[in-house]
Amino acid sequence: MTTKPTFTQHDPTRVIRADRGTQISAKSWQTEAPKRMLMNNLDPEVAERPEDLVVYGGTGRAARSWEAYDAIVKTLDDLEDDETLLVQSGKPVGVMRTHKWAPRVLIANSNLVGDWANWEHFRELEAEGLMMYGQMTAGSWIYIATQGILQGTYETFGAIAHKRFDGTLAGTLTITGGCGGMGGAQPLSVTLNGGACLIIDVDKTRLDRRKSKRYLDDVETDLDTALAKVIEAKRNKQALSVGLVGNAAEILPLILDRDEAAEVDIVTDQTSAHDPLSYLPIGVSVDDWHDEAEQDAEKFTIRAEESMAKHVRAMVEFQDRGAEVFDYGNSIRDEARKAGYDRAFEFPGFVPAYIRPLFCEGLGPFRWVAMSGDPKDIEVTDAALKELFPDNEHLATWLDAANEYVEFEGLPARICWLGYKERQQAGLLFNRLVAEGKISAPIVIGRDHLDSGSVASPYRETESMCDGTDAVADWPLLNALVNTSSGATWVSIHHGGGVGIGRSIHAGQVSVADGTELAGQKLARLLTNDPGMGVIRHVDAGYDRAAEVAVERGQRVPMIPELDQRDEESAAQ
Numbered sequence: 001m002t003t004k005p006t007f008t009q010h011d012p013t014r015v016i017r018a019d020r021g022t023q024i025s026a027k028s029w030q031t032e033a034p035k036r037m038l039m040n041n042l043d044p045e046v047a048e049r050p051e052d053l054v055v056y057g058g059t060g061r062a063a064r065s066w067e068a069y070d071a072i073v074k075t076l077d078d079l080e081d082d083e084t085l086l087v088q089s090g091k092p093v094g095v096m097r098t099h100k101w102a103p104r105v106l107i108a109n110s111n112l113v114g115d116w117a118n119w120e121h122f123r124e125l126e127a128e129g130l131m132m133y134g135q136m137t138a139g140s141w142i143y144i145a146t147q148g149i150l151q152g153t154y155e156t157f158g159a160i161a162h163k164r165f166d167g168t169l170a171g172t173l174t175i176t177g178g179c180g181g182m183g184g185a186q187p188l189s190v191t192l193n194g195g196a197c198l199i200i201d202v203d204k205t206r207l208d209r210r211k212s213k214r215y216l217d218d219v220e221t222d223l224d225t226a227l228a229k230v231i232e233a234k235r236n237k238q239a240l241s242v243g244l245v246g247n248a249a250e251i252l253p254l255i256l257d258r259d260e261a262a263e264v265d266i267v268t269d270q271t272s273a274h275d276p277l278s279y280l281p282i283g284v285s286v287d288d289w290h291d292e293a294e295q296d297a298e299k300f301t302i303r304a305e306e307s308m309a310k311h312v313r314a315m316v317e318f319q320d321r322g323a324e325v326f327d328y329g330n331s332i333r334d335e336a337r338k339a340g341y342d343r344a345f346e347f348p349g350f351v352p353a354y355i356r357p358l359f360c361e362g363l364g365p366f367r368w369v370a371m372s373g374d375p376k377d378i379e380v381t382d383a384a385l386k387e388l389f390p391d392n393e394h395l396a397t398w399l400d401a402a403n404e405y406v407e408f409e410g411l412p413a414r415i416c417w418l419g420y421k422e423r424q425q426a427g428l429l430f431n432r433l434v435a436e437g438k439i440s441a442p443i444v445i446g447r448d449h450l451d452s453g454s455v456a457s458p459y460r461e462t463e464s465m466c467d468g469t470d471a472v473a474d475w476p477l478l479n480a481l482v483n484t485s486s487g488a489t490w491v492s493i494h495h496g497g498g499v500g501i502g503r504s505i506h507a508g509q510v511s512v513a514d515g516t517e518l519a520g521q522k523l524a525r526l527l528t529n530d531p532g533m534g535v536i537r538h539v540d541a542g543y544d545r546a547a548e549v550a551v552e553r554g555q556r557v558p559m560i561p562e563l564d565q566r567d568e569e570s571a572a573q
Helices: 030-040 066-078 120-129 149-164 185-193 204-214 223-234 248-255 259-263 291-293 299-322 332-336 351-360 375-388 391-407 423-435 473-485 517-541 544-553
Strands: 055-056 082-088 091-097 105-109 171-176 196-201 218-220 240-245 366-369 411-419 444-445 489-495 505-513
Touching: 030 066, 030 185, 066 091, 082 149, 091 375, 105 185, 105 351, 120 444, 120 517, 149 185, 149 351, 149 366, 149 391, 149 411, 171 185, 171 248, 185 204, 185 240, 185 391, 196 204, 196 223, 196 248, 196 411, 204 240, 204 299, 218 223, 223 240, 223 248, 223 259, 240 291, 259 505, 291 299, 291 423, 299 332, 332 375, 366 375, 366 423, 366 517, 375 391, 375 411, 375 423, 423 505, 423 517, 473 505, 473 517
Parallel strands: 082 105, 105 489, 171 196, 196 240, 218 240
Antiparallel strands: 082 091, 366 411, 366 444, 444 505, 489 505
8 A cells, every 4th residue: 555645735934936937947838837837826926825835715725735736846847748647636646648739737626526515525535635625726727816807807897887887987886895816806996997996804914915016005994984085086986995904794784884875886795705714704803713713614614604694684785775786706695595694695696797798709818927927028918919909999908907007926917808719819829929039938828717618606607597507517527628629738627616615617728829830729729619618608508699609700509500500710720
């Protein structure tokens, strides 16, 4: 019997930073790139608790243990271009001989069989060192810090502005909670749309960090002062964000009882509610948080759910008073339901409320990272994208705003939303720029798992599907399979990211534009097929706009005669 390896998850002496420049230690950029991205996930500028391998989302890890991390890095340095590394919940478990078109890494994180897919069983395995929580982009090595969610959050608040406030949030006040790795995008997203924002977080260091990165304008510890600032900004139609130190479950009900409640236009939340142990209950201090959660997880869970019920009750009551209220995908409604609050689902999730029309077009998060570490490479890609899509004013506005407001964390990166038959154009453009030497080193191209056809999540991306297929998990599995078959450099299948164990299955893909002809062939296939999955998923569910897009852009769908036509242009690539 083999000896059980040493298992270390906490090591404050480890400081990880991805290599920069054009010199590589792996055998090719196709293996150097995933190694640098794994390291970048754990860069202190990027990760929430890098000493614990935690990237974001409470417990979302990049690797299961420091021993596993070291083994992954060593294996990637030695991997050939016809070999594939298999990673099971953050631990390298095998290397297989495959071929050059196959992924260099295949990852599966947190996946449990249905009857065992709950936090209790997961935590038993995690405590034994047998599994880790990969979140979405933490365990798939494509997290790019708060910028990664920024544009999606910007798009969401922009959609709210168009739906409810004549196209701008100027003259509105948004109140929300959670300013960590994901939620930290909220204040800047509101102000970029012209609005005032009050964001509540129990941890002052998170608010201070967002202020230092210019995602947040000000930090206050007094409710009166914070409210006065954002209400004045609203009345002056000034874009301003203020962070308030406190617990949203306490503060939202307090605001409801004040005259200032009438000034609130939008309410949402992005605390880490998907995992009750990552949500601070009323009456527990930040300093005692993790000790109390570890000492009695069951009791802590009950207290957290009770606090979430108070939190959600206040959100519902804001909606009763006319505010625009929505769930931002952290499962807080279901946790409130578990605590006995029977109105928890009276406000919608953000996808059915605002984003699904974009998903029907295969639109979703397209992100890229400069392996050189040189911000000038991102400047070149920004300019090239604006030239590639000259009529897309929304894209140009976003890229200009990102250039002005987004401070790079870790390797320089960018994100924008592109659709079906747009992403492959961008990928081929980047590959050509590398080949021509206009970019100094390869570009990694990936996306969030929150994409149009890569996730089954009934409390978020697939909530309220028009045909009732909210919980059908075949789609992310097909997405991972088709991406594995289409030339991705690494592919991942995760369970539970963003919303918690038992609530979602989702898939990710990442590719490397290294300037070679082979990379170009892979990018053409991958970046067509991946967003194409979003189109066919929504065609199958019965969305008319998705069917229109399939006709317009040549996506073949059997059993629908008018869509069962081969796209000769794509077939010729």
